[in-house]
Amino acid sequence: MNENTNEQDLKQVKENLFQDYTHLYQDNTYQDFSIFVGNPENRFKFQVHKSILSVRTGFFKKYLKKNINQIYFEQFNRVAMKTILDYIYLGDISFLNEKYILELFEISICFEINLLTRILEKEIIENVNKDSFLELLIKNRFLKSQEIENKCWNFIRENFTEIKEYLMNLNEKEMGIFIEKKQENNDTFDLDFFDFLNRWTEKKLDQLPNQKEQRAFERKRFFRFFFSRFDKDSVSKEDFEKLQNFNTFPKTFLITIQKSIIELNEKKVDSLQKDNEMKIKEMQAEWQQEKEKKENEMKERESQINLKDEENQTLKKEIEQKENDNEELKKQIKEKMDVNENLKKEFNEKWEKEIGAKEKDAKEKEDENITLKNEIENKWQKQVVDLQKELENVKSSFGESNLKFWFHDSEIVKELEDMKKLQEWINDNDFLSKMKKGFSAKRDGFDSKDWHKTVDNKGKTLVIIKTKDNFIFGGFTQVGWTNDKSKWREKDKNAINGFIPDPNAFIFSLRNDKNDRKPGKYTIRKSQEQFAIYYRTAYGPNFGGGGDFWLYEKLQPGYSDFGLYYNLPDGIQDGTNESKSYLAGSFNSWQVEEVESYFL
Known part of the structure; x- marks a missing residue:
């Protein structure tokens, strides 16, 4: 205890x-x-x-x-x-x-x-x-x-x-x-x-005065500062064709890149030629070894025995045959070198054909993309028209008689145009058709405690206020006022009072005759959704953390600092006299004639 x-x-x-x-x-x-x-x-x-x-x-x-x-x-x-x-x-x-x-x-x-x-x-x-x-x-x-x-x-x-x-x-x-x-x-x-x-680079050049010399100077400067770091040896033939479309590259640099590509191809041919030369040298070395071996054998035989003339003649013929074979080998090497030259020529011709084929493929794909884009745009426009027709059909199903029935007991909303505006803004006919006027200040008393007794934990809630100067405004919340702290802002869950997040909350103005303003709906700002409404038993309705409008314990007087957390009408800045007087004619001197709250 x-x-x-x-x-x-x-x-x-x-x-x-x-x-x-x-x-x-x-x-x-x-x-x-x-x-x-x-x-x-x-x-x-x-x-x-x-x-x-x-x-x-x-x-x-x-x-x-x-x-x-x-x-x-x-x-x-x-x-x-x-x-x-x-x-x-x-x-x-x-x-x-x-x-x-x-x-x-x-x-x-x-x-x-x-x-x-x-x-x-x-x-x-x-x-x-x-x-x-x-x-x-x-x-x-x-x-x-x-x-x-x-x-x-x-x-x-x-x-x-x-x-x-x-x-x-x-x-x-x-x-x-x-x-x-x-x-x-x-x-x-x-x-x-x-x-x-x-x-x-092109964007920066477009921002310069239209002076050819200055643009040329800046283009070279940008190239030296940025593009000179580019490793030209890493460019492929395909990338080279794209680089030619870059206005920033000087022609001399493109020629250098193209030269490096040609040198790379020549290196490949030289590599093949070196391989062939290496094979020739290997064959010549083998032949030389074989020749030396035969000569050594001949010398050994001459030193051991007196070879017969026939044997000597035979050996000479073998040597002559080897020499003939060597001539044949040289001929084969020359033929392979001619083949390499032809391969080099075929390789260059094939490269040029591949470039032409890729340009043709790119043109065909571009035409296909344009066709597909047109088909998607036509389909999307048709869907938009169909949805608009469907929306108009749904709206037409609710007549004026339904609107008058939904707001039949309201002492504030009596004009049909005001009812239509609320129906359009709330956009929830199921709620409108089932809602009831749970609180009326004239009927139930001007006290925040009585207001909380009837409004708390009701979920969706519509609040309508009329001032003695005939201003009519209010707000709508999907979450509603609740003492269930699990629905409060995370940082307020251990406090007595707390903000209640609601991304769908909005404030509206129905009557603003003094300033000749048209009716309007004003949503909660995306960055301020956690401050949509404020729960405190000593307060009545409170929209916004500052708030944009709120009523104290006796629901009198009212205060409004419109624009702190909710979006303002176009052309009005928050913190100005115009924003503070927009809803009720002034910041804190307006008196409440009636407060009505609707919920299920």
Whole structure:
């Protein structure tokens, strides 16, 4: 019993400490330092505490000794700075997948928050992929992280075939580094790589002024810097035909390559000729050995006995016969050399015919690919038309009578056009046909506890809000508000309150007469899906982590900082007065007339 009590007390102490720091962070009573971010036209101010900053960061520990009360950072934006301050005050590292993670990394380096810098650097390195490596490499020119740079270059080397089109944006210095990295690792400089390098060179030349002399000079410079490293002895006849299409190669270099191919063929012929000469020498050596042997035998016989004249004549004839045989052998050698010359000529003729045949095959394959592409495009267009017709047929099956029945008890949604918009956005007629109005503030009371009693653990939930200024807006979630922590964001599963991920959640605006805005649907950003809605018993409906709109304990008043986590309409920037007043006419001065929640 005592052990359980101690655990509960410790948990309560931690919660109270977190709440105290939260109140300190939000309360401006004792704040004695100002941080400004953004340019002068769109500047934002944060009120903070010198004592907290000096303890938590190396930069402010030194900077605040100057007895200064404010500082400006025009290069940082409001959201990134707020995220860093959340970490400084509350230790919150829930931002590791934020789209501003590189700017957070830059701020952590600037503020000398060493632990956070290591955490962010590790997270960045672990998430290097084909969509992020180029942006990381470019931004790291200023961040100067050796670990990030090595990771990016290794990723490029290992995935060159898949990402080479992205590499067209590298500058000359970075391309030089890339080639050096390949050389350091003894990578192959194959034809595919030089095809890419040739296209990169042409792109850079196209960016120069249209001056022939300057383009010619730059072309030679690029060749000397990049292509001069190419091992011409590794070129095959097939690759040589492709290299001739590279505009970057000078004609003299192509002639050198072609000459090396001819020399290679001549080497093959010379090798055959040397083999034949070697055989001739071997035969001559054998004949010489045989001749010497016979001569020795003859001398031995002469020394032992007096050979008869007939025997001597016979031996002489044998010697003459050997000499005749030698003449015949020389004749055979000459005939083989003539054959080798003919083989050399046939080989060159065959090579020229093969080149012509390959060019013809390439033309035929190109024609086949064009035909196949046209067939696929026609088939795809037909399928699109068929699907559109099918969709129109499905939509037409639901008439106006169904819409009016589904929203018959709504005090807010009365116009048929509004009902059609909700049907189009939710795109789930099964839900719409079975949903019920489970909560009405006018009917059930303006209290977040009553709202949670009816809405919690209901799954799909539609929330509609009407203000006293006749603004109508709301949101839809597939997951819904739940105290089942297994459905909460991973980092909140041991907390009292938590964010609930929902990739299909969206916010909508039905009535915005004050600003003359058309109805619109605004989805959750891909990088912010884990902050779709927020569960807290002291809050009513809360969309977005900041949030984009939320109601407090008595469902009054309402707040809206639209655009923090959900996509804004085109032409509107987050953090501006226009975004904050878009849904309800203002940031925090709007009053709720009615709240309705629908679920199954």
